Amino acid sequence: MCLAVPGKVVAIFEENGLRMGHIDYAGTVSRACLEYVPEIAVGQYTVVHAGFAISMLDEAEAAQSFAAWRELTEAVHRSGTDLFGNPLPPEETKE
């Protein structure tokens, strides 16, 4: 359930008394209600479901995840085993 997609807020305005935004998804722009993320500013990213922004994307957390995944890559090589736990031939092991 719950198809929700991240996009960038490019405009904030009021419509019928509700705080609304224009959300840019890689060049296609759609309208979303920002009432549930009142602190969001233009240029920030949000996750939108059924025309409503439901969270502000935490960019620091996102960056941390990628750092962790890249670290995983290094750790796998350092340990001397391949992706599936089998020992790597000696010349493939990175120091």
Next chain:
Amino acid sequence: MKYSDEYRDPALAQRLVGEIHRTVTRPWTVMEICGGHTHAIMRYGLDQLLPKGLELVHGPGCPVCVTPVELIDKAVAIAACPEVILTTFGDMLRVPGSRQDLQMARSQGADVRMVYSPLEAVALARQHPERQVVFFAVGFETTAPANAMAVLQARREGLANFSELVSQVLVVPAMRALLAAPENRVQGYLAAGHVCTVMGFAEYEAIAAEYRVPIVPTGFEPLDILEGLLMVVRQLEAGEHRVENQYRRSVGRSGNALAQQAMAEVFRVADRTWRGIGLLPQSGLLLREEYAAFDAERRFAVQGIRAAEAPQCISGLILQGRQKPDQCPAFGRECTPGHPLGATMVSGEGACAAYFKYQHVWIPA
């Protein structure tokens, strides 16, 4: 697309897959509750990459699939009223009722319109004061805040011609029911990342402790799902059973307070029947008395609905993860996506539809 594409990096995915393989030493059964996870797993073929002993069971997180037949029949009956514009998410258009679905009703002259957001339905009510605009408010907690705002907005604007036909369900009671069932085999859970975005994950802590199962709120991109699975199996292998948040960029422990407030203002928790599963106590939302004026069930007082399910349909067992679609005698015969007997064959993320789509065995060259 930023915050999407990076989460589909094949090289990083391979790393996570490899790590899952290195971690798993015994068979485990993990359920992804959310239909969105089922869909993503099928879309990228993630289940093909996992170790053989790691079994994924598809859960009942498909609000389309669990909407009671009676409600579909009521929606069809309401749509038939000439003054009504019945608005709905696209997902609901082809879900079978006892005799018809909404798309069939439209082809017979009912004014049924698809919307992307409940605010579009409110806009229709504003634009057409001479018509009754009914919004089919279906969803889990992710959608409830949107459906709540539509009611609040209609009241603010004095739109007496707007009402909602409510079919809101809650995840946690369903999880508890699954876990309490004696035949439950599931040992760990990927929790629905967008439900948790709204609700937080504090309420899962008691469940994890009581039933001794790891629960991981997970995002929907391949790297999210693979990391979520890795977190679950690491806990299982270590004998742990905590709530651990994979979807940190969107989910916080307490969720979205404003969204929860709007839900609490407009809806109250009530017993609810889940199609294929039956009555689950305190598992759904209904409009509060103060908002009764916006309740389409009361406004249209639809009588004489005698709901009938196709007798062969075992979607309930499938939603609980107790049977697989290809174990159903009707699967692929009387029941196909073109002629569905139950909701799990209609919904794009219903397990039966997914199995039908991907059932052929592909032999790599």
Next chain:
Amino acid sequence: MNVKPEDFSCPLPITDHDTVQLAHGSGGRLTAELVEKFFLPRFANPTLARLEDQAVLECPVGRLAFTTDTFVVDPLFFPGGSIGDLAVNGTVNDVAMGGARPLWLSTAFVIEEGLPLATLHAVLIAMEEAAKAAGVTIVTGDTKVVGKGACDKLFINTTGLGVVPEGINISATNLKPGDAVLVSGTIADHGMAILTSREGLSFESSIESDTAALHGLVADMLAVCPEMRALRDPTRGGVATTLNEFARSSRVGIVLREEAIPVRPAVRAACEVLGIDPLYVANEGKLVAVAPAEKAEAVLAAMRAHPLGAQAVCLGEVTAENPGLVAMRTLLGAHRIIDMPVGEQLPRIC
């Protein structure tokens, strides 16, 4: 460019009415006025001007390609084009997919009583321009007017005739294991332009239809590869449907590579937001081609040299295994079946 009726600078002919009346279709004075003031000036050519019940044409030498299609799109005007563009380009393309040079079109209109004449005029201008761009003449036509509610604004049928050059035998039954599967450019533009311009879906979008006449591109491709196996324009049901039709007709398998599938970022984003799979979305200015493997590079080069094929790519290949099935190797290296769609794809929130 979102084409609207008021954009057209060609002046609206003066008539007693603002809208199409039932009498416009009854064959009398109003019909004649409609034909003379609206249709003839737009499709001006000697054959049509004779206003006979039939067009008499010099019989071309060779095999005739003959096709018909009816266009019922809503809205009539959408970003990048109109029903008029589709009516001309769609039929030109169906003729061209047989390797034929399109020559003549007929066109028949079913008009709902009450359609503004300005709208009809704008559609006809669009057809005139599309026909000129495609180098085809509209030589005969018909108009009917039906009562309010009996049709949705305007339905247009076009039928096309063309000549297939000697030695060209293009067919969905020709595919052979090893053949290359090519596409002329980005997919899903047209269907998503229509979907995102619909009311109720909250878009303020920039996606334009790709409607275009492809016979020039086809001619360039056949010049370097007369032994082209198959050609089709993936309209309703998208690339997935076309490839399934090929696989079934030739009883072969097809394997695509997900990373090769070209989709414009804005289109892909709109698909993600609405939960739509671009492989199943209609295209109106693209073609899928299957060529012998050894000719693939040459065909791609010819495509890329043409404005309508600048982003042509190889999507995958034909296999002997799994006859009748189309599969895709996903970004992550797993395989999934790309099945025939059941009905129209609907936007979802789940």
